[in-house]
Amino acid sequence: MLNEALLAAREGVAQSDEDLFEELRIPSVSALPEYREDVRRNARWLIERLERIGFKTSLTDVAGGRHPVLQADLDVDPKLPRLTIYGHYDVQPADPVELWTTPPFEPTVRDGRVFARGAADNKGNHMAAIKAVEFCRKAGGPPVNLRFLIEGEEEITGEALGHYVRENAERLATDWVLVWDGGFGEDGSPSLTLGLRGILYVQLEAVGPGIDLHSGVYGGVAPNPLNTLAHVISSLKGRDGRITIPGFYDRVRRPTDAELEQWRRPAEYAETLKRLTQSESLEGEAEYPLLVRQWARPTLDVHGMMGGFTGEGVKTVIPSRAMAKVSMRLVPDQDPKEILPNLKKYVAELGTRGVKIEVRQLGATRPCLIGADNAAAAAAMDAFEAAFGRKPRFVRSGGSIPVAIDLQEALNAPMVSSGLPEADSAPHSPNERYSLDHYHRGIEMLIRFMYALPTQGTC
């Protein structure tokens, strides 16, 4: 049955590509209200496709959520265990659109890679899983009961799926969870992620004078929200990369010696990072190795800032308002619920008398630790090695998968976190891309993975 499924996958490569491209044409940008209908259309497109291969599906609008949760169940045999696969059908905004070589929602193949927003994050991953199930069906499988949980709010740190799994924890009981939103390492190896950073994402809104002012008349006496916002942001993190929010590092857990050993990289890794980021120099906490900074150290980055006159030429205005978007990546055992009030208090102290700064939380996810001592991890290791010729490395991820901790806590099942896209797939940048070779081998890997799972479950 395994071999028949693999054969079907090889024969179906062209159709697999077409199916992926079809989903990539749907601009399911969850952050922007004008794409709301497209996001929902993407969910319905997946529903139609999953039902075609035998899944029972539901699309649920969760109270407080913006985009619905897709659940799809395939019950093969009640005696078999169940694998739950997590993915998301929403994508990042495409801007700056002018930096794309080809339009972000017209998938285009160049040098064996498909260029499109969402190609790597996450459509390339979840379409490989759906196709893998489809080929297993053709071969009389799959050998395991399946459940897809595919959300539409991953890129906006939404909480709909978190609520959904907590509220439905009992009926969502599962033997294993595959968090399928990761990718390969810079060295070209597949990876199993044993830890994820969390995030606390806030918007700082500064209000100074009630009206825009002429800096010639009032410069020297009027508060300026842009100057103050720069003061505050500058003070939140030193030039040494050290974050100054009181208590921020109190709960940071040192990685194990075994992890630190595994994360050693040759000196050229710095050059690799410079090339991948197209930076002349790296920055951050110089006293920590690079991978430790990416995986096990918290960070603070400004993602956007706007205020005043930003057109061509000069306008001597003291603006009334200014805004900044800032996030902190968090590591085990930091808790965004503890950090937010400290941040608010600190920002109030850092401000100036004439400027009020509101700190508004836009998203929060706790960091997550995942073990590798379970049958699903072993099956994934073997399947990757068979399909790609390389065993996965144990890694952490610097990124947050908001739902990972919810899945872990609500379902209490062994988790595997991994994925297919290559390291330079530029998931949130212009010209996001995805190797079709990874896609095809990935479908094989997933078929092998399902057939390698034990027929006895964990629950």
Place this chain on the structure above:
Amino acid sequence: MLNEALLAAREGVAQSDEDLFEELRIPSVSALPEYREDVRRNARWLIERLERIGFKTSLTDVAGGRHPVLQADLDVDPKLPRLTIYGHYDVQPADPVELWTTPPFEPTVRDGRVFARGAADNKGNHMAAIKAVEFCRKAGGPPVNLRFLIEGEEEITGEALGHYVRENAERLATDWVLVWDGGFGEDGSPSLTLGLRGILYVQLEAVGPGIDLHSGVYGGVAPNPLNTLAHVISSLKGRDGRITIPGFYDRVRRPTDAELEQWRRPAEYAETLKRLTQSESLEGEAEYPLLVRQWARPTLDVHGMMGGFTGEGVKTVIPSRAMAKVSMRLVPDQDPKEILPNLKKYVAELGTRGVKIEVRQLGATRPCLIGADNAAAAAAMDAFEAAFGRKPRFVRSGGSIPVAIDLQEALNAPMVSSGLPEADSAPHSPNERYSLDHYHRGIEMLIRFMYALPTQGTC
């Protein structure tokens, strides 16, 4: 002749209003390329109007300039002296347009004030001067030769008029210069400006990674141009209002004791400023009185800042680029030519390794000191008192009139700097407005001023 001119002015009030409104309907925004033709149309509109009352005119495109210089001469009698009146026909951008109660280029009268972009700065001033001459003509005057120099680049710190007056200094010889771009004081008194702050306006352009990056993957190692720009801007000025650019204060001249005496204000002046700026608290160098900070202390303000993702919701991007617009108001005897290289060197020191910051000068004007011991100043004092019932106070201006220093140096004639708009006319803000009572009395004041000038010139 004086009384006939004043009578004509009073009888012509309705037409004076109509003429002002007609000019206010022209959106002569010099900063924005899409208004280029409107700026020129405004110049031609003034030409037509000045020629109608007997002026010989020229419109000159100066090499390197963006908008033409308008010169208009009225030669009454070669034996009489000549008064040169300076103004500008360009206006600030209207944005944020959504904060205007009525459209910025549809002049609307409410409570005796006309609301429109340019109403106060500078159309309300120069139209009063043009109307004053027109009424003098009707009454057989004016009693002095006249010249208007009206530029189209005041709001973009352009250099066209500066070049023009230096290149044509000899044939532009004049007995007095009236720099007619000021306004009334907060106490409701007219004012003669005896000093103007200069300005150095720069754009900081920060480039970090060559592409936008995912902060989950690269946060902790990638340079972030927004964080760095915040560091740099924060470092340029302390929370105490003190600017830290090396050598910045070296040439700052202390105002005279007589000036400091005249600039004393009661404690309520702070409340007045809070009301005018709609601020809960004032900021700046606490050790200096408020008016000294507005008139005789240099400042540094951020006028605009932009970078990264500024839409609704979250995007966890480390942006490749960020931009800030910053200006320093300068006081006698600071020189922007000296300060710019110090600023560039300092910004390079303040930056971080992975971020390149370019400092691009967008405008520079030296500060200016003006005396009051000349016949034109005396004539202006009397004319203001007769028309408004109040003698002007000697003040300085916190704003820059780029051409004032050029006029002073090239023409070497006694200068009077003043104007008509009330203090809360919001010249660079939404809902710019101008009292029609000031406009009507201002026309009278200007008629009286011309008749009070001596018939013997200075050159």
